[in-house]
Amino acid sequence: MAPTWPAMEYAERSKPQGSASVRSHIAERANISMADITPNNVGQLHMLNAKLFPIVYVKELYKVQGEDVKPLCKLGLFNDIPVGDICCTLEDGPDETTWKIYIMTLGVLPSYRRLGIATALLNHVLENAPVGGMFAGRRVHALYLHVQTSNVAARAFYEKNGFVVSDKIEGYYSQLEPQSAWVLEKHT
Numbered sequence: 001m002a003p004t005w006p007a008m009e010y011a012e013r014s015k016p017q018g019s020a021s022v023r024s025h026i027a028e029r030a031n032i033s034m035a036d037i038t039p040n041n042v043g044q045l046h047m048l049n050a051k052l053f054p055i056v057y058v059k060e061l062y063k064v065q066g067e068d069v070k071p072l073c074k075l076g077l078f079n080d081i082p083v084g085d086i087c088c089t090l091e092d093g094p095d096e097t098t099w100k101i102y103i104m105t106l107g108v109l110p111s112y113r114r115l116g117i118a119t120a121l122l123n124h125v126l127e128n129a130p131v132g133g134m135f136a137g138r139r140v141h142a143l144y145l146h147v148q149t150s151n152v153a154a155r156a157f158y159e160k161n162g163f164v165v166s167d168k169i170e171g172y173y174s175q176l177e178p179q180s181a182w183v184l185e186k187h188t
């Protein structure tokens with residue numbers, strides 16, 4: 001006679017309603033953290049950026065940035081897995097006592113979006129280099145960046161974080177369509 005097995009008993013699990021609450025549920029359970037970019041993981045940064053951006057960033061750029069920008073370049077980790085990054089450069093501000101911080105890259109792999117990872121990366125930069133505050137011996141005049149005018153998600157993200165559109169540049173992305181870019185800035 002074939003053996004019979006008792007029915008399994010499952011504990012009740014609450015099901016989040018709708019996709020927005022599913023993502024907040026995931027975000028609550030996940031460990032979102034950051035890592036410095038080092039010679040050991042810089043290859044992961046290049047792979048992420050190759051997936052995230054239509055522009056190829058020169059690999060040497062990260063090497064020649066120097067010590068000052070290290071706190072402004074981070075990998076974003078989801079349960080210790082690199083899934084995003086932020087990388088900024090320092091430019092002279094209106095005078096030699098100030099900086100303008102240029103956000104060169106800020107991106108998160110599609111499956112890991114809307115979990116607060118880009119917000120955590122941007123907040124890290126804003127905490128280290130607050131607009132109006134001091135960073136690397138100078139006052140931070142502003143943070144700014146370019147986004148393609150078709151990039152509705154990025155514009156929404158930055159506007160939620162207090163950036164405003166200060167300009168539109170036609171032909172900024174000569175290899176892309178559309179070629180135009182929004183300039184988004186955060187001032188005091």
Ligand SMILES: CC(C)(COP(=O)(O)OP(=O)(O)OC[C@H]1O[C@@H](n2cnc3c(N)ncnc32)[C@H](O)[C@@H]1OP(=O)(O)O)[C@@H](O)C(=O)NCCC(=O)NCCS
Nearest residue numbers: 105106107108113114115116117118119153154156157160
């Ligand atoms: C823009 C980008 C970095 C946002 O990353 P993310 O980790 O999903 O952002 P967050 O989860 O921190 O989002 C914070 C808030 O920004 C806004 N936002 C983010 N993505 C959005 C979208 N697709 N549409 C509308 N609002 C959006 C929302 O208000 C969101 O809060 P909510 O999820 O509670 O509604 C991501 O979409 C991305 O990597 N895009 C490709 C790369 C890129 O274009 N980078 C910008 C140029 S440097």
